[in-house]
Amino acid sequence: MKFSKTPLKDAWVIELEPKSDDRGYFARAFCKNEFDELGIESNVVQVNVSFNHKAGTLRGMHYQKEPAQETKIIRCTQGAIYDVIIDLRKDSPTYMQHFGIELSAQNMLKLFVPRGFGHGYLTLEDNTEARYMVSEFYTPELEAGVRYDDPVFGIEWPIPISVISEKDARWPLYNEA
Numbered sequence: 001m002k003f004s005k006t007p008l009k010d011a012w013v014i015e016l017e018p019k020s021d022d023r024g025y026f027a028r029a030f031c032k033n034e035f036d037e038l039g040i041e042s043n044v045v046q047v048n049v050s051f052n053h054k055a056g057t058l059r060g061m062h063y064q065k066e067p068a069q070e071t072k073i074i075r076c077t078q079g080a081i082y083d084v085i086i087d088l089r090k091d092s093p094t095y096m097q098h099f100g101i102e103l104s105a106q107n108m109l110k111l112f113v114p115r116g117f118g119h120g121y122l123t124l125e126d127n128t129e130a131r132y133m134v135s136e137f138y139t140p141e142l143e144a145g146v147r148y149d150d151p152v153f154g155i156e157w158p159i160p161i162s163v164i165s166e167k168d169a170r171w172p173l174y175n176e177a
Helices: 033-038
Strands: 002-005 014-015 019-021 024-026 046-051 057-064 072-078 078-086 097-105 111-112 117-123 128-136 143-145
Touching: 046 057, 057 078, 072 078, 072 117, 078 111, 078 128, 097 111, 111 143
Parallel strands: none
Antiparallel strands: 002 014, 014 111, 019 024, 046 128, 057 117, 057 143, 072 111, 072 128, 078 097, 078 117
C-alpha cells in the first residue's frame, strides 16, 4: 500500500498496489504493521457496508462523541463517492478545515479518517457501495453530526444532492452543535 498525507493533520489517502496477471489482480487491503510503522491507529473492531441506489445520495456529516470516537478507513467497492472529512478537533492545527476526495471502485483509493473528524459522502453513480473499517463499536447514543451545507465549512459538493435522510438534513450547524 502507498500512504499519502492529506492537508488535514493525521488523515491519509491509501492506495492499493495491485499485482496483476492473466487471472486479475491481488492487493493487500490492510496491514497492521504498515499502519503502525506510520503511527496510524490500526485497531479495527467492526466493518460496515453502505449501499446506495441513486447518484446524489448524501450520507453525513457524522461522528461519534467520546468515549466512542472512532477512526475509519473508507473504500468505495462499487460505483463512486465524493468523500469529505472535517477536522473537528479543537486542539488541531487544521481545526474546522475539510478535505474531499473521489473514491471509486475503479481508482481503489481508501481514506483514513482520524478520531474527532466528521465524515460524510455523496454518491456519484447509481448502485454505489462503500465499506468502512472502524475502530469502535457503533454507539447510537453517542452519534452526532453537523450539517452538510454549513457555510462555516464551505463544502462544495460536485453534483446536486437528491437523496438525504431526514436525520442528516436536520443535523445542527456547527456553532449550534
